[in-house]
Amino acid sequence: MNAVTPVSVPTATTATVDVSGVGKVFEVAGGTRVDALVDVDLHIAKGEFVSLIGPSGCGKSTLLRLIADLIQPTTGEVLVNGKPAHQARLDQDYGMAFQQSGLFEWRSVERNIELPLELKGWDKAERRTRSAEMLELVKLTEFARHMPWQLSGGMQQRVAIARALAAHPDLLLMDEPFGALDEMTREHMQAELLRICADTGTTVVFVTHSIPEAVYLADRVVVMSPRPGRITAMIDVAFGRRRDELTREATEFFAKVTEVREALRGTHPSPDDAAADHRLARGIDDR
């Protein structure tokens, strides 16, 4: 098993996400208890881009949902912007994007982007200005009046990112947002996301199971392993924020990919665990 790479804990004032001693137990049918997460500590600095990677059932989506306060930890605590995750959710301190774009098919592109602003009680003129700004950011200005189903999968995903960023949250939580896209679109979207984050200084927690994606995007790759779900390694990726297509072909890039792959190898599930893996995949972590 890989040793946990020591990480300097940022001070409370600069940390956007503080996950301390968090565990999550799911009760599955028949009263069986599954340790989805055990003793997780993760501190994410402002502006940092963190990828969570690991095999199915390692709890990476669970960890993301804990940060989002969509589920509550069994033990430990989660702070976002220095306040409890629940308060952060009420204050809408974060934006979220999922594998499915999750756009509302009855709303035009711009009205989808305006949804979080509408819920915050912004007036119409303010909303329109901001959605126009966001559309420019994701380069979809001429599609403002289109309906989501008139766009390609990649464009829909860009709208979903624009929606997640519309209220200018400090924190962006993404759960395999490019998982359903083809390889070319996916690489294009990764570059777009990096550009947007560089422009806005947003902190990102990004769940993926693609090693190159995790390495290409992140300042830090958090490697997780299943049963019980836990963090087994943290690998810093010091390429700086300006990365381009050449980065993907650089020797350092391949070296990091290999490092992450080796860290993941230690987490590979044994055949005995296959049944439990299925149960987890169906019941809890099936997104």
Next chain:
Amino acid sequence: MFPLAFALVAAVWEAYKWIGPVDGGSLLGVHVLPRSSDLAMPHVWEMISRLTEPEVRGNPDSVLVVVAAATWYSFRVALLAFAAGTAFGVGLAVVMARFRTIERALMPYLVVSQTVPIIVLGPLILSLLAYASRDLATEAWVAAVLLGVFLAFFPVALGTLRGLKAAHPASLELMDSYAAGWGTTLVKLRFPAAVPFIAPALRVAAASAVVGVVVSEISLGVKHGVGRKIFAYGQEASSDPAKLYTAVFGAAALGLVMSVLVAAIDRRMMRNRPQEIA
């Protein structure tokens, strides 16, 4: 398209009159083929010309005027029943979607309620109305509305309930992430997501409202409606067979106008929704 369909039906009618047995036909002792006599099946042109003649001897109003007035009356009653039934059905669905216990307690009764024949229910409602208020009971149309509501609310309640539960789990999670309450989620997500389920339910409800109103007009004897005209003209059918069909035209027109109206509502609700590629 509609005139063509009408012409086709008229042609089939006349063709049967031409080739069909005048006294009907039996198969293995069972009477299966209708009589094609002028008394049983008047010519289409007789029905149409009957429309322009006076309703009863000495009355200046033609049948057309009388039937049109009766149809207009029934249309308003049916529209009221449709609107009230829709409102009731949607309201019920919201309550059931909100409280699972209420859904489980209520649903069997809703299903059973639809198996009660409205012919039986009509007089019951009328006597209940009389018990509640003597003034209401003299207005038999109120009972007709209630019966229309009784039939119309059911498809709307079922469709809406199904639709309210059809919101995508990821969308619900998204609303959760915005800290949106149940009411906000209902308005911004669940209702719009339910529209594709509500729209077809409204079509069924409109037809049910018409059936409920016309049938209760017959069984309760609501004076002004087209259902009453069918009943009254039916009693004259042995001497004036074409007259009965003028009232049937009125009822058909009622159903037609209602379905055109609901189709328009459907189109309006479903605009900007994903279109099937033709």
